[in-house]
Structures are given as structure tokens and as C-alpha cells.
Amino acid sequence: MTLQSLDIVRRSATTTPSPRARGAHTGEVAKLIDVSKCIGCKACQVACMEWNDLRDEIGTCSGHYDNPADLSAQSWTLMRFTEYENPDSGHLEWLIRKDGCMHCAHPGCLEACPSPGAIVKYANGIVDFHEEHCIGCGYCITGCPFNIPRISRKDGKAYKCTLCSDRVAVGLEPACVKTCPTGAIVFGSKDDMKQHAAERIEDLKSRGFANAGLYDPAGVGGTHVMYVLHHADQPQLYANLPAQPKIGAMVGLWKGAAKPVALLAMAATILAGFLHYIGIGPNETDERDEEAARRELEKPS
Amino acid sequence: MADLTRRQFLKVTGATLVGSSLALMGFSPTPALAEVRQFKLARATETRNTCPYCSVACGVLMYSLGDGAKNAQPSIFHIEGDPDHPVNRGTLCPKGAALVDFIHSPNRLQHPEYRAPGSDTWQRISWDDALERIAKLMKADRDANFVEKTADGRTVNRWLTTGMLAASASSNEVGYLTHKVARSLGLLAFDNQARV
Numbered sequence: 412m413t414l415q416s417l418d419i420v421r422r423s424a425t426t427t428p429s430p431r432a433r434g435a436h437t438g439e440v441a442k443l444i445d446v447s448k449c450i451g452c453k454a455c456q457v458a459c460m461e462w463n464d465l466r467d468e469i470g471t472c473s474g475h476y477d478n479p480a481d482l483s484a485q486s487w488t489l490m491r492f493t494e495y496e497n498p499d500s501g502h503l504e505w506l507i508r509k510d511g512c513m514h515c516a517h518p519g520c521l522e523a524c525p526s527p528g529a530i531v532k533y534a535n536g537i538v539d540f541h542e543e544h545c546i547g548c549g550y551c552i553t554g555c556p557f558n559i560p561r562i563s564r565k566d567g568k569a570y571k572c573t574l575c576s577d578r579v580a581v582g583l584e585p586a587c588v589k590t591c592p593t594g595a596i597v598f599g600s601k602d603d604m605k606q607h608a609a610e611r612i613e614d615l616k617s618r619g620f621a622n623a624g625l626y627d628p629a630g631v632g633g634t635h636v637m638y639v640l641h642h643a644d645q646p647q648l649y650a651n652l653p654a655q656p657k658i659g660a661m662v663g664l665w666k667g668a669a670k671p672v673a674l675l676a677m678a679a680t681i682l683a684g685f686l687h688y689i690g691i692g693p694n695e696t697d698e699r700d701e702e703a704a705r706r707e708l709e710k711p712s
Numbered sequence: 713m714a715d716l717t718r719r720q721f722l723k724v725t726g727a728t729l730v731g732s733s734l735a736l737m738g739f740s741p742t743p744a745l746a747e748v749r750q751f752k753l754a755r756a757t758e759t760r761n762t763c764p765y766c767s768v769a770c771g772v773l774m775y776s777l778g779d780g781a782k783n784a785q786p787s788i789f790h791i792e793g794d795p796d797h798p799v800n801r802g803t804l805c806p807k808g809a810a811l812v813d814f815i816h817s818p819n820r821l822q823h824p825e826y827r828a829p830g831s832d833t834w835q836r837i838s839w840d841d842a843l844e845r846i847a848k849l850m851k852a853d854r855d856a857n858f859v860e861k862t863a864d865g866r867t868v869n870r871w872l873t874t875g876m877l878a879a880s881a882s883s884n885e886v887g888y889l890t891h892k893v894a895r896s897l898g899l900l901a902f903d904n905q906a907r908v
Contacts, residue, residue, distance in 0.1 A: 452805060452806055453806045454803075454804060454805050454806040454808075454809050456806070457806040457809040457810045458792070458804070458809040461790070461791070461792075461809055461810060461812060461813075462790070462792075539748065573748075573749070576748040576749070577748045577749040577750065577751050577752070578751070580748045580751065581751045581754075586792070589792060589793060589795075589802050589803070590792070590793060590802075590803055590804045590808075590809045591803060592800075592803045592804070592805055594803075685727075689716075689720055689723065689724060692720075
């Protein structure tokens with residue numbers, strides 16, 4: 412197809428790694444969301460819809476600031492608002508988190524996906540869905556520790572943030588990053604983003620947020636969308652951001668142990684049937700069997 | 713398998729031939745191929761403008777269909793912030809980020825309209841009619857309500873009964889002129905991109 416396909420490092424439902432001629436020698440990319448700088452204006456949501464040609468249905472007010480109420484196949488990112496009364500300071504804190512795909516280094520969606528090539532991971536760290544291969548089973552939702560993918564009711568396929576892979580591929584930043592008026596969302600190489608985060612954390616600590624820190628969870632091998640949190644010790648404060656996200660045990664069991672065993676059992680069954688057919692052959696009846704059957708039928712019951 | 717008959721040998725050979733043929737004809741696992749969505753701005757025409765909403769006046773880049781060729785009718789399909797503009801350096805607020813839908817909105821006002829007192833319908837009028845009517849009403853109101861001096865004799869030259877509320881994708885220079893026109897009339901209630 413294109414040379415781009417050489418940049419794939421992992422592919423769903425494919426045990427053998429794709430041959431890779433090129434690597435991300437300039438490092439992986441990352442998006443850093445500084446929760447402490449976010450004002451909740453939702454420009455990122457609008458820019459995302461504009462760039463990706465998405466228009467969600469106009470919903471109804473659900474009584475809180477989250478709008479739309481949840482992620483959908485047409486809303487790939489969403490500001491989640493939480494009012495938190497800090498017991499230490501007594502202050503009311505308005506915590507705003509931009510929710511969306513975290514682009515994990517070990518993606519649970521890719522792990523769980525049964526359709527070859529429907530989910531791929533590029534060398535730059537982006538995890539992308541390829542809807543033409545998607546069978547709409549929804550296993551990616553089960554596999555995702557952050558509950559991000561959504562199935563479209565229009566075409567029955569799964570959708571989520573692509574980290575604007577089409578923009579990043581030509582050297583641009585994602586649409587949400589570009590539009591952010593306060594600079595709460597920044598984009599660059601993962602190393603640079605970690606350094607930027609370290610500076611922000613130092614600043615937050617000097618302003619009284621002793622537990623400020625970076626959210627780059629090791630349970631999924633680190634992510635390519637990271638947060639600077641003022642309460643990094645309690646990520647669940649931010650609209651239930653999981654403290655220790657992990658790919659579900661069932662996904663590991665089905666895709667790890669059960670799958671090869673089941674495949675082996677299937678292959679053995681087919682092979683046994685084939686050998687039986689060749690070696691022993693099908694059941695055949697001769698004249699004596701037919702005669703016995705006729706007598707059996709004619710016998711008065 | 714030592715007592716393989718002639719018939720059984722033919723069956724095995726046939727099955728093998730069918731299997732390998734199926735694999736050759738494409739019933740085998742596909743190689744890992746995938747590509748990102750095509751970059752939609754690659755050869756679009758890029759035009760600079762100013763966001764029409766508020767007085768911050770952010771720079772925007774508008775992308776339209778076609779490369780400017782005579783036979784291509786341009787139509788804007790994407791707008792994002794202008795990274796070279798000193799005001800916003802590429803950023804846009806949610807209203808600015810949604811400008812493309814504002815342009816193509818069926819509710820967008822595209823020509824002057826007039827609603828007579830007591831009427832419930834708008835009627836289309838020409839720009840000349842609109843400007844003439846506005847000028848006449850402004851003159852009448854200003855003649856009636858212009859305050860040259862206060863009660864204690866201080867010169868103020870102000871006109872408090874009319875205001876100007878407007879927005880446009882105008883440049884800094886247009887903003888300067890707008891300011892001069894409005895202020896020289898004595899207008900105080902004044903909000904548009906020339907405000908700041």
C-alpha cells in the first residue's frame with residue numbers, strides 16, 4: 412500500500428510482528444495535558460470535531476458542565492468536570508480533565524481486538540483504529556482500562572481519538588493542542604514533554620500543591636497522552652481517572668493462554684478427522700447390514 | 713498408512729492441491745498494511761483573515777477547495793488558528809475553532825434585512841436603503857439628544873442615546889478608522905473589534 416505501513420510496530424490479532432524497516436529515531440511523540448492550566452473552555456472538543464469531520468447530535472442538559480454527557484463515536488474528547496472540596500485547605504477546587512484516548516505503550520484495545528489490522532500502533536507511539544478492518548465486536552472497549560472507544564450506531568464500528576495521526580504524519584501538532592488558548596495542552600517528543608512536565612510540577616509544588624506529579628501509568632507501559640495533576644497521589648479525583656490502570660485479566664487469559672490452546676484443539680480435531688477419513692474411511696454398509704435393518708423394521712413392535 | 717490404497721493416495725494429493733491453491737489465490741493472512749487518513753489540507757488554498765467574533769481579533773487560516781484555478785469555485789472547508797499571528801499564535805477559543813460551521817450556517821445573515829415596527833417578518837432591503845435609513849435615524853437622534861455642555865458649563869460633546877455594537881473580520885487599520893468615526897460622533901456606548 413504505502414511506505415507508511417512500515418511504521419507499524421504492533422497490529423491487532425497478529426502474533427508475528429510486522430517487518431519494520433524504519434524506526435522512530437527522533438523519539439516517540441506525546442501530548443501533555445496540564446490540568447492545572449485548563450479553564451474548561453472546550454476549544455479542544457470543537458477543534459477535534461472540526462478537524463476530524465465529526466458532528467455529534469445535539470444532546471440535552473444533564474445537569475452538569477460535561478457536554479456532551481459522555482464520549483461517543485462522534486465525540487472523541489470530552490472535558491470532565493469535578494467539584495472537589497479539599498479537606499486540607501477547605502477550598503473548593505474545580506478539577507477539569509480532558510478525557511480521551513491515552514495512546515498506551517501496551518494498548519489494552521489492541522490486545523483484546525480479534526480482527527487482524529483493525530488496531531495498529533505506530534512507531535511514534537500513536538494507537539490508531541482502522542475502521543475498514545473493524546468488525547464491531549466491542550472487545551476494544553472491554554480491553555481499554557480507560558473506557559475510551561465507542562461503537563458507532565451508524566456503521567457499527569469502533570471510534571476514538573487518533574491523536575490526529577494524519578496531522579502528526581505530516582509534522583503538525585494535533586488539532587486540540589493547536590487550539591488550546593491557555594497552553595494547557597502541549598505536544599512534542601515524549602522526552603521533551605516529560606521535561607516540560609517536570610518544570611510544571613516544580614512550579615505547582617512551590618505554589619502549595621505538594622503532591623503535584625506526572626500521570627504516565629506504568630501499568631500500561633506508559634502513555635503517549637500524559638497529565639500534570641495537582642493531586643497526583645489521588646488521580647481518581649479527576650472524574651475517576653484510574654490510579655493503576657491495567658489491562659483486564661480476562662483479556663490476558665483469552666488472548667494469552669486460552670487462544671493457543673483453543674487453536675491447537677481445533678487443529679487437532681481437524682487433523683484427527685482427516686487422518687481417520689484417510690486411514691479408516693467412512694462407515695460403509697454391506698448387504699448383511701441392510702438385511703438386518705429390514706428385519707428390524709418389519710418386526711412387530 | 714502402509715496400506716494406503718490408490719484411491720486414498722489420490723484423495724490426499726487432491727486435498728493438498730486444493731489447499732495450496734486457495735492460499736495462492738489470496739485466502740491466506742494479509743500482510744500488515746495500514747495508513748493514516750490522508751492529510752486533507754495538502755493542496756488547499758490557504759487564506760489569512762481575522763476572527764469576526766470578539767475584540768481580541770485572533771488571526772485565522774482559512775482553507776478552501778481548489779488551488780485558485782479559474783474554473784475552481786473556492787469553498788471554505790477548514791479553519792484553524794494562524795501560528796504567525798502575534799495575538800493568538802495559532803490558538804482559538806471554542807467559538808473561533810467552530811468558524812467553519814458559522815460560515816456555512818443556514819441561519820447566517822448574508823444581506824441587510826428590515827423589520828418594520830409592529831411587524832413579525834423581516835424583509836430584504838438593499839445596502840443603500842439600509843445605510844440611508846441608519847444615517848437618517850442616527851442624525852435625527854443625535855440632533856435631538858446630543859449633549860454639548862453639562863449643566864455646570866463643562867464641554868463634554870457626548871451622545872448617549874445610541875450605541876454601536878458590531879463585529880467583523882476587520883484589520884487593525886479598519887479598527888482605527890471605526891474608532892475615529894464613532895468617537896467623533898460623540899458615541900460612548902461602543903463595542904466591537906476597535907474597542908481595544
